[in-house]
Amino acid sequence: MRVLILGNGVMSNILKDVVINSSDTFVDMIDTKENIECDLDFDVIIDFSNHLATKKVVDFAIMKNKPLLIATTGQTEDEIKYIEKAKEKLNILKISNTSLGVYVMNEIVKLASSILEDFDVAVEEIHHTRKLDSPSGTALTLIENIKKSNENKEVQVNSLRLSNISGIHKVIFSAEDEILEIKHTAISRKIFALGAIKYARKMLD
Amino acid sequence: MRVLILGNGVMSNILKDVVINSSDTFVDMIDTKENIECDLDFDVIIDFSNHLATKKVVDFAIMKNKPLLIATTGQTEDEIKYIEKAKEKLNILKISNTSLGVYVMNEIVKLASSILEDFDVAVEEIHHTRKLDSPSGTALTLIENIKKSNENKEVQVNSLRLSNISGIHKVIFSAEDEILEIKHTAISRKIFALGAIKYARKMLD
Amino acid sequence: MRVLILGNGVMSNILKDVVINSSDTFVDMIDTKENIECDLDFDVIIDFSNHLATKKVVDFAIMKNKPLLIATTGQTEDEIKYIEKAKEKLNILKISNTSLGVYVMNEIVKLASSILEDFDVAVEEIHHTRKLDSPSGTALTLIENIKKSNENKEVQVNSLRLSNISGIHKVIFSAEDEILEIKHTAISRKIFALGAIKYARKMLD
Amino acid sequence: MRVLILGNGVMSNILKDVVINSSDTFVDMIDTKENIECDLDFDVIIDFSNHLATKKVVDFAIMKNKPLLIATTGQTEDEIKYIEKAKEKLNILKISNTSLGVYVMNEIVKLASSILEDFDVAVEEIHHTRKLDSPSGTALTLIENIKKSNENKEVQVNSLRLSNISGIHKVIFSAEDEILEIKHTAISRKIFALGAIKYARKMLD
Numbered sequence: 101m102r103v104l105i106l107g108n109g110v111m112s113n114i115l116k117d118v119v120i121n122s123s124d125t126f127v128d129m130i131d132t133k134e135n136i137e138c139d140l141d142f143d144v145i146i147d148f149s150n151h152l153a154t155k156k157v158v159d160f161a162i163m164k165n166k167p168l169l170i171a172t173t174g175q176t177e178d179e180i181k182y183i184e185k186a187k188e189k190l191n192i193l194k195i196s197n198t199s200l201g202v203y204v205m206n207e208i209v210k211l212a213s214s215i216l217e218d219f220d221v222a223v224e225e226i227h228h229t230r231k232l233d234s235p236s237g238t239a240l241t242l243i244e245n246i247k248k249s250n251e252n253k254e255v256q257v258n259s260l261r262l263s264n265i266s267g268i269h270k271v272i273f274s275a276e277d278e279i280l281e282i283k284h285t286a287i288s289r290k291i292f293a294l295g296a297i298k299y300a301r302k303m304l305d
Numbered sequence: 306m307r308v309l310i311l312g313n314g315v316m317s318n319i320l321k322d323v324v325i326n327s328s329d330t331f332v333d334m335i336d337t338k339e340n341i342e343c344d345l346d347f348d349v350i351i352d353f354s355n356h357l358a359t360k361k362v363v364d365f366a367i368m369k370n371k372p373l374l375i376a377t378t379g380q381t382e383d384e385i386k387y388i389e390k391a392k393e394k395l396n397i398l399k400i401s402n403t404s405l406g407v408y409v410m411n412e413i414v415k416l417a418s419s420i421l422e423d424f425d426v427a428v429e430e431i432h433h434t435r436k437l438d439s440p441s442g443t444a445l446t447l448i449e450n451i452k453k454s455n456e457n458k459e460v461q462v463n464s465l466r467l468s469n470i471s472g473i474h475k476v477i478f479s480a481e482d483e484i485l486e487i488k489h490t491a492i493s494r495k496i497f498a499l500g501a502i503k504y505a506r507k508m509l510d
Numbered sequence: 511m512r513v514l515i516l517g518n519g520v521m522s523n524i525l526k527d528v529v530i531n532s533s534d535t536f537v538d539m540i541d542t543k544e545n546i547e548c549d550l551d552f553d554v555i556i557d558f559s560n561h562l563a564t565k566k567v568v569d570f571a572i573m574k575n576k577p578l579l580i581a582t583t584g585q586t587e588d589e590i591k592y593i594e595k596a597k598e599k600l601n602i603l604k605i606s607n608t609s610l611g612v613y614v615m616n617e618i619v620k621l622a623s624s625i626l627e628d629f630d631v632a633v634e635e636i637h638h639t640r641k642l643d644s645p646s647g648t649a650l651t652l653i654e655n656i657k658k659s660n661e662n663k664e665v666q667v668n669s670l671r672l673s674n675i676s677g678i679h680k681v682i683f684s685a686e687d688e689i690l691e692i693k694h695t696a697i698s699r700k701i702f703a704l705g706a707i708k709y710a711r712k713m714l715d
Numbered sequence: 716m717r718v719l720i721l722g723n724g725v726m727s728n729i730l731k732d733v734v735i736n737s738s739d740t741f742v743d744m745i746d747t748k749e750n751i752e753c754d755l756d757f758d759v760i761i762d763f764s765n766h767l768a769t770k771k772v773v774d775f776a777i778m779k780n781k782p783l784l785i786a787t788t789g790q791t792e793d794e795i796k797y798i799e800k801a802k803e804k805l806n807i808l809k810i811s812n813t814s815l816g817v818y819v820m821n822e823i824v825k826l827a828s829s830i831l832e833d834f835d836v837a838v839e840e841i842h843h844t845r846k847l848d849s850p851s852g853t854a855l856t857l858i859e860n861i862k863k864s865n866e867n868k869e870v871q872v873n874s875l876r877l878s879n880i881s882g883i884h885k886v887i888f889s890a891e892d893e894i895l896e897i898k899h900t901a902i903s904r905k906i907f908a909l910g911a912i913k914y915a916r917k918m919l920d
Contacts, residue, residue: 201478201485204420208413208487215409220639220672226682229630258668262630262684266902272636273406274672276499277492280406282413287482287881287902294481425844425877431887434835463873467835467889471697477841479877492676492697611893614830618823618897625819683816686909687902690816692823697892704891 101301104142105129106157107149115293136160144300154179158186167191167303171198171296173237191303197238198295205284206245209271214249219273221246222256226268234259238269309347310334311362312354320498341365349505359384363391372396372508376403376501378442396508402443403500410489411450414476419454424478426451427461431473439464443474514552515539516567517559525558525703546570554710564589568596577601577713581608581706583647601713607648608705615694616655619681624659629683631656632666636678644669648679716916719757720744721772722764730908751775759915769794773801782806782918786813786911788852806918812853813910820899821860824886829864834888836861837871841883849874853884
């Protein structure tokens with residue numbers, strides 16, 4: 101799989117390292133602040149740039165007619181609609197957290213919520229102090245999934261911003277005399293790169 | 306729902322209290338050491354007696370032609386076969402842990418294991434110091450479910466016996482740089498009674 | 511040790527049961543809404559009534575000249591001063607959380623804070639949905655102790671209100687690449703009675 | 716502070732990086748398999764080599780008359796005695812885990828054990844699958860500290876070996892209806908380097 105990376109921030113660079121050290125092929129890493137151009141051959145685009153570049157990124161993928169994995173968050177409604185419309189013509193996947201563990205956590209939480217209807221539910225998340233948005237995008241996605249079986253479910257949510265923590269998410273289901281907790285710990289940001297590659301490969305299959 | 310309880314140990318008495326304080330109707334609590342007899346009307350039988358009474362319990366349920374929830378553990382192969390055969394004629398459910406949370410935990414663990422194939426897996430359990438078997442029956446069921454998607458999966462298991470802890474079970478999925486933990490805490494044994502009632506109600510639906 | 515209990519709410523009744531089932535002697539349980547009177551002999555007074563009775567309780571203890579353990583919270587400044595003044599004549603102890611574990615947790619947190627100066631700190635607490643104040647009194651005491659070595663320390667605090675949880679408190683110290691967590695779980699309110707007895711015994715020694 | 720590093724393994728290299736990126740000065744990193752020689756000026760020696768080099772390292776420090784922090788483990792009794800004797804002439808500190816959090820954890824555990832005499836105690840530790848010794852040296856030190864107030868205290872200990880976990884240690888104090896847990900998580904081995912520098916600075920003060 102030949103991978104083209106969009107964005108040149110921390111996550112793009114981690115992904116570049118991971119691709120180089122894998123059986124996949126690194127093609128190029130392109131800053132999306134300028135025009136996005138690439139004359140090399142590639143199989144898939146992984147976007148770790150910034151939601152502000154979303155439209156440009158989608159246009160580029162359509163022009164090249166290649167599968168696009170969007171791993172940025174914070175898109176405006178307008179940008180989300182742009183992605184949705186492009187899906188009619190192109191293989192696009194938008195994932196707020198590419199870690200495999202968080203993917204499973206979301207599946208688990210959907211399942212648990214559909215059965216534990218009477219349980220109180222809370223989401224806790226801890227991230228490094230440089231993270232500006234709160235609650236995290238992943239926490240919001242978890243809440244969405246908790247509410248899938250009951251949209252009126254009240255979900256308490258708590259955030260902490262501590263030192264350099266890569267990301268801890270916990271969902272607590274609590275009823276009279278029993279507690280079920282599901283907790284994901286990201287030890288480093290490398291897992292988001294590893295997960296992105298898995299998602300990209302699935303898009304090609 | 307009119308509930309007939311079999312057995313007169315700690316769990317049967319907790320269940321009796323729970324039924325009395327609910328919208329359901331408590332019919333009777335019968336010691337299974339003697340002949341099981343009951344002339345009152347009831348809708349469902351919940352068995353918290355002892356696996357040694359299994360055959361007698363099954364015979365009684367068949368005679369009365371009423372749904373039977375078996376919540377005892379430790380059945381011999383012979384007793385298990387007896388239950389299986391009776392299922393041809395009768396609505397029987399055998400559950401090793403009636404807590405709703407543990408039921409969900411098992412479903413979750415099956416789902417997680419089928420996706421997180423490359424993750425290392427461990428089970429931890431903590432119970433009160435009077436508990437003799439180790440690992441707990443619930444831990445063994447969790448391991449069974451972890452292995453459902455890969456019977457050769459190695460699962461580490463650790464047990465602690467501390468003070469009067471009702472039951473804590475944790476499953477840890479660990480891969481490079483990420484950890485997913487699923488933890489169930491039973492705060493009191495009442496949950497096993499509450500769960501039994503839910504299972505019984507489902508059998509009637 | 512002959513114990514006189516003041517107050518007749520949930521905690522007073524739990525304490526009564528605990529004393530009766532111990533090697534100590536239960537003397538009486540007195541409602542503080544009326545005049546506090548007792549002609550029986552006793553060695554120590556444990557007050558689980560209500561902060562509104564504080565002055566009456568203190569006067570009674572001074573009259574009887576017996577050690578007084580005050581286990582109620584929410585005292586006004588005026589009531590606190592009344593206690594402080596009475597301490598000149600009488601052996602009085604005021605404890606916001608009589609659980610032995612929480613006492614140790616506070617000692618631990620003072621020690622840890624004094625060494626881990628550069629760590630970010632947060633307090634999390636979870637209680638049942640009937641608890642009105644948030645954060646809990648115990649969380650506030652923990653924060654006070656964290657700030658003892660540095661009054662300008664910023665301490666994040668998060669509260670959840672879930673089902674019937676008796677009380678979970680966690681203090682998180684987080685620095686670059688390491689986390690130290692101290693967590694106390696109250697499984698039932700009985701521990702507050704057990705702890706009160708231990709404090710009372712210490713007062714007599 | 717001018718730091719001379721002994722040893723050239725993983726930890727020595729991490730320490731080198733940390734010193735270079737700090738306000739301290741990196742002097743040199745010396746392989747202890749050869750003769751230890753250094754003509755440059757330095758203020759402190761940090762030894763992350765191997766216990767087999769202990770005597771050579773001590774001799775070198777005495778000759779240079781500079782404070783020595785020994786951060787290796789597994790010393791024989793003979794080597795320990797050699798260190799003890801050298802302490803008469805030289806400022807030497809031997810630490811089995813230089814993480815500041817683990818230092819505090821040990822202090823905490825000593826304090827908690829001395830008060831929570833009747834609590835059951837257990838130690839859990841999780842490390843990467845390449846770690847051969849089990850329980851970990853840090854777990855053994857924790858148990859030693861737990862036993863300081865009561866040498867006959869029974870301490871249960873559990874180990875798990877999962878993926879690439881840097882080191883998780885938990886001490887559980889459990890009594891009737893309450894649990895106190897103290898947990899340390901090392902997110903990367905960098906903390907052992909950061910801690911070593913703090914210890915070294917303290918030696919100079």
